[in-house]
Amino acid sequence: MAEGNRFSEELAAFYEATHDHGDIGDESFYLDAAASAAGPVLEGACGTGRLYLELLRNGVDADGFDISPAMLDILREKAASEGLTPTVWEADLRAVDADRSYALALVPYNSMCNLQRVDDQLAALEAFHDVLEAGGRLLFDVYVPRYDVIAESFGEWQAVREVEYEGTTLRGRSRADIADQVSQTYRTEQELLDADGEVVACDEFALSHLPPQQVELLARQSPFDQWSVQGGFDGEPLADGDGIQVWELRK
Ligand SMILES: C[S@@+](CC[C@H](N)C(=O)[O-])C[C@H]1O[C@@H](n2cnc3c(N)ncnc32)[C@H](O)[C@@H]1O
Numbered sequence: 001m002a003e004g005n006r007f008s009e010e011l012a013a014f015y016e017a018t019h020d021h022g023d024i025g026d027e028s029f030y031l032d033a034a035a036s037a038a039g040p041v042l043e044g045a046c047g048t049g050r051l052y053l054e055l056l057r058n059g060v061d062a063d064g065f066d067i068s069p070a071m072l073d074i075l076r077e078k079a080a081s082e083g084l085t086p087t088v089w090e091a092d093l094r095a096v097d098a099d100r101s102y103a104l105a106l107v108p109y110n111s112m113c114n115l116q117r118v119d120d121q122l123a124a125l126e127a128f129h130d131v132l133e134a135g136g137r138l139l140f141d142v143y144v145p146r147y148d149v150i151a152e153s154f155g156e157w158q159a160v161r162e163v164e165y166e167g168t169t170l171r172g173r174s175r176a177d178i179a180d181q182v183s184q185t186y187r188t189e190q191e192l193l194d195a196d197g198e199v200v201a202c203d204e205f206a207l208s209h210l211p212p213q214q215v216e217l218l219a220r221q222s223p224f225d226q227w228s229v230q231g232g233f234d235g236e237p238l239a240d241g242d243g244i245q246v247w248e249l250r251k
Helices: 009-019 027-035 053-059 069-081 118-131 147-153 212-221
Strands: 041-044 062-066 088-089 102-107 132-143 158-165 168-181 187-195 197-207 227-230 244-250
Touching: 009 069, 009 147, 009 158, 009 168, 009 187, 009 197, 027 053, 027 132, 041 053, 041 118, 053 062, 053 069, 062 069, 069 088, 088 212, 102 118, 118 132, 118 147, 118 212, 212 227
Parallel strands: 041 062, 041 102, 062 088, 102 132
Antiparallel strands: 132 244, 158 168, 168 187, 187 197, 227 244
């Protein structure tokens, strides 16, 4: 299996520092879906637990997995500090590796874009289908690729922010760039710099755009029986101008 997009310890800390406030607009959508699920819930690519821990806080019977041990370490530390008992493990979206079945699976916040090849994307849909109960649902959101954003911001360093890491203040920044014009994959680089401007940590991730036509073709090719998409988290149809596709695939 190909290497996945794993966060280093330093960049996991940066992710947590920049996402520790929780809600980025998706929380009530996923929480409502999880709270009304007729059985256990699984979050794929749960990261540092931005949503996963919110599920536990609300009494949802939820498991999670992620490919980055450094992200899971932060999740476990936060859970311990709140007296929560997480059930999370290291696994790939293409394999899942769960030992029970679920009424609902979630893959929030563009995490499906970590899969670049059609085989990888289909393998993930098949893996989730395998661990869902009959009638179970897979929910995930991915951004709508925008040519204007690609043209304007690709190649430029963005969002210099500070993070405390092991007693030192570091500045974080990220840059997206085309990796392969033909396959329409891209890479993001994330760097942490010290006070002298020296790079002390960097991660590079390979990602893919997932326009709605491609997701629909993947759904058609997958073992799921039904699928639908909405634009954003308010239940409206996907329409021109929307920034987020929210997909539901039903077994
Ligand atoms: C944008 S973060 C989202 C984390 C979390 N779901 C959230 O909403 O804050 C993407 C996550 O995907 C994980 N990831 C990347 N590739 C993966 C793969 N192939 N299988 C499982 N997790 C993966 C990363 O480690 C990271 O935690």
